[in-house]
Amino acid sequence: MNTPLLRGLLALGFALALWQGVVWASGVPPFILPGPGRVGASLWANAPLLWEHARFTAANLGMGLAAGVALGVATALNLALSPGARLLLRPMLIFAQAVPVFALAPIITLWLGYGAPSKIVVVMLVIYFPVTSAFFDGLMRLPAPLNDLAQMMRATPLRRLFLLQLPNALPALASGLRLAVVYAPFAVLIGEWVGSSRGLGYLMLMANGRGQTDLMFAALLVLAAQSLILFALFETLSRGRLDRAGQ
Amino acid sequence: MTTLRLRGDLWMGTAPLIRDLALDLPASRWSGLLGPSGVGKSTLARLVAGLPGPYRLEGAICPEDGKPLQGRVAMMAQEGQLLPWADCVQNVTIGARLRGVRPDVTRARALLAQVGLKGLERRRPAALSGGQRQRVALARVLMEDCPIVVLDEPFSALDTLTRLAMQDLAASLLQGRTVILITHDPLEAIRLSDQAYLLGPDGAEVLNLPASPVPRDYTAPETLAAQAQMLARLHRVESETCAG
Numbered sequence: 001m002n003t004p005l006l007r008g009l010l011a012l013g014f015a016l017a018l019w020q021g022v023v024w025a026s027g028v029p030p031f032i033l034p035g036p037g038r039v040g041a042s043l044w045a046n047a048p049l050l051w052e053h054a055r056f057t058a059a060n061l062g063m064g065l066a067a068g069v070a071l072g073v074a075t076a077l078n079l080a081l082s083p084g085a086r087l088l089l090r091p092m093l094i095f096a097q098a099v100p101v102f103a104l105a106p107i108i109t110l111w112l113g114y115g116a117p118s119k120i121v122v123v124m125l126v127i128y129f130p131v132t133s134a135f136f137d138g139l140m141r142l143p144a145p146l147n148d149l150a151q152m153m154r155a156t157p158l159r160r161l162f163l164l165q166l167p168n169a170l171p172a173l174a175s176g177l178r179l180a181v182v183y184a185p186f187a188v189l190i191g192e193w194v195g196s197s198r199g200l201g202y203l204m205l206m207a208n209g210r211g212q213t214d215l216m217f218a219a220l221l222v223l224a225a226q227s228l229i230l231f232a233l234f235e236t237l238s239r240g241r242l243d244r245a246g247q
Numbered sequence: 248m249t250t251l252r253l254r255g256d257l258w259m260g261t262a263p264l265i266r267d268l269a270l271d272l273p274a275s276r277w278s279g280l281l282g283p284s285g286v287g288k289s290t291l292a293r294l295v296a297g298l299p300g301p302y303r304l305e306g307a308i309c310p311e312d313g314k315p316l317q318g319r320v321a322m323m324a325q326e327g328q329l330l331p332w333a334d335c336v337q338n339v340t341i342g343a344r345l346r347g348v349r350p351d352v353t354r355a356r357a358l359l360a361q362v363g364l365k366g367l368e369r370r371r372p373a374a375l376s377g378g379q380r381q382r383v384a385l386a387r388v389l390m391e392d393c394p395i396v397v398l399d400e401p402f403s404a405l406d407t408l409t410r411l412a413m414q415d416l417a418a419s420l421l422q423g424r425t426v427i428l429i430t431h432d433p434l435e436a437i438r439l440s441d442q443a444y445l446l447g448p449d450g451a452e453v454l455n456l457p458a459s460p461v462p463r464d465y466t467a468p469e470t471l472a473a474q475a476q477m478l479a480r481l482h483r484v485e486s487e488t489c490a491g
Contacts, residue, residue, distance in 0.1 A: 145327035148298050152322055153391075155345035163344055167332045 034214040042214035043221065050203070054222050057199040060116050061188045061226065064123025065180060071124065072131030072176070076169075079132075080139035081161055097129045102190050109195040119191035119199070126187035127180035134179070138172025139165045174238050181234045185227040200226075249319070249394050249425055250274040251295070255306010257287055264290060264302065267450040274311070274394075277418075277426040277461065279440030281433065281454065281477070283485045286446045288429045292399040295427055296322040321393040323384050325400045329372040335359055336368050339387045351390075358386040362416060378409035382416070389420060396421055399429045411465060414438055418462040433477035437470055438463045447484060454480075 016036045023035040030038055043050065075093075078085050105122050112118035142150075142165050150160045192201025200219045207215035251272040257265040264287040272278045282288050290302045297317055310316055329338050339358060340350035359368055362382040372380050381401060388396055398417070402410040410432075418439055430436050436443045436454075439461055444451040454477060457469040464470060 143327060145324060146330070148293075148296075148322070148324070149328050149341070150345060151298055152296060152320070153342040153345040154318060156347055159345050159347055163341065164330070167330070170332075 031213050038214045039217040043218040050222050053200050053203045060119040064120040065184050068124035068127035072128050075132045076135035079136050101125045105190050105194040114195050122191035123184050123187040126183050130179040131176040134176025135173040138169025250311040253308045255304050258303040260301050274425050275423050276441040277439050279428045279436035279443035281436050282446030292397050292429050296320050296397050319393050320395045321388045321391040322397040323388050323401045325403050334369045335383050338383050339390050342391050358389050362386045377405050395425045397427045415462050434474050437473045
């Protein structure tokens with residue numbers, strides 16, 4: 001057994017023991033704070049239900065992320081290439097960020113309904129700004145010697161963008177994507193809380209209403225697991241590619 | 248081939264940098280430009296290379312053949328002009344790719360072999376030594392195949408022995424081109440230049456060089472004597488600048 005895994009298991013065991021310890025020591029009733037055993041049992045008993053809702057949430061998360069990243073990357077490239085676009089779009093972008101997207105979630109649900117599209121759009125809007133902003137900054141921060149190089153070599157603007165600015169901006173894009181991956185699960189949960197008939201957020205609200213605190217915790221654990229898997233997936237895919245690109 | 252004539256006053260913003268500049272940079276020869284730091288050596292390099300900056304030339308820089316300079320100048324700087332994410336071949340062919348022309352990879356590999364990097368073509372700059380990185384930069388200058396080459400302190404960041412080796416390599420590979428060598432190292436100027444100027448706020452003075460052929464032997468007494476003489480002169484200029 002390798003050490004990182006062992007250390008992880010040890011930390012997990014410690015956390016569970018601490019949790020159980022608090023439950024025992026405080027004597028709070030299970031409908032306020034269920035112990036890990038109860039939550040585990042609920043997780044097991046409700047596995048098909050959780051799986052069904054988790055799939056819906058994961059699909060919205062994935063599609064929202066893909067759409068937001070695609071839109072953010074396209075915007076940043078466009079801004080970097082065109083001074084006109086910078087003049088017109090940048091103030092709008094900053095204004096859009098000043099409006100908390102979470103506050104827009106009810107409006108978006110009103111427009112797009114209780115189904116998947118409203119969740120996807122909320123995720124997309126939440127991650128759009130960090131991706132655009134980080135990537136655009138990276139694109140505009142071409143080191144002076146490379147700027148000179150482009151000038152000396154009589155580079156066309158488009159080729160300068162794709163051969164110099166884009167590779168130089170990949171580490172910046174990676175930090176934007178990392179933020180996106182962290183924000184996205186929040187966003188999808190907000191979308192589901194505002195109005196939904198499926199998904200882990202919906203399941204949590206429903207379980208709360210029925211006093212099924214153990215199911216609420218089980219849904220929370222599944223959502224946390226989704227976030228962790230997403231983050232781990234991103235780190236595995238990006239490591240040694242995006243981050244190292246600028247070194 | 249192209250002789251360059253430079254006449255006029257060089258300004259940095261609203262302050263004069265060099266007055267009454269009169270430089271003749273003869274075709275197919277190495278012209279060394281020396282001077283204390285801050286005198287405007289690198290600004291002059293940017294001027295010849297056609298790069299923008301806060302400077303202004305009141306006067307003219309004219310190639311004797313009357314054709315425009317644009318596209319006929321290649322430049323090699325101290326460091327930082329290699330793409331960190333690209334390997335040697337990609338770095339050497341970046342000019343063609345930036346212009347949207349099909350890069351000649353065979354020629355790039357041949358040039359890399361010529362500068363002594365055979366077998367290292369797939370390496371990225373981070374996996375090369377300082378000297379090797381400047382070899383890649385030199386191969387790129389050769390790839391651009393411009394009649395005029397500006398070298399702006401190209402070997403300043405290298406250790407002494409690597410620097411001497413790079414000077415020999417550059418001297419042999421850039422033969423036949425009009426080279427403008429900007430340096431603060433008197434020995435470098437003496438070893439490589441066919442003619443050398445000392446830059447100051449009041450213009451450029453011609454410096455005396457030994458009669459021996461370039462690249463001059465760094466152990467020869469006349470080279471060392473010229474170095475001592477030039478160092479003393481630079482030192483005098485530097486202390487006058489500081490006092491003023």
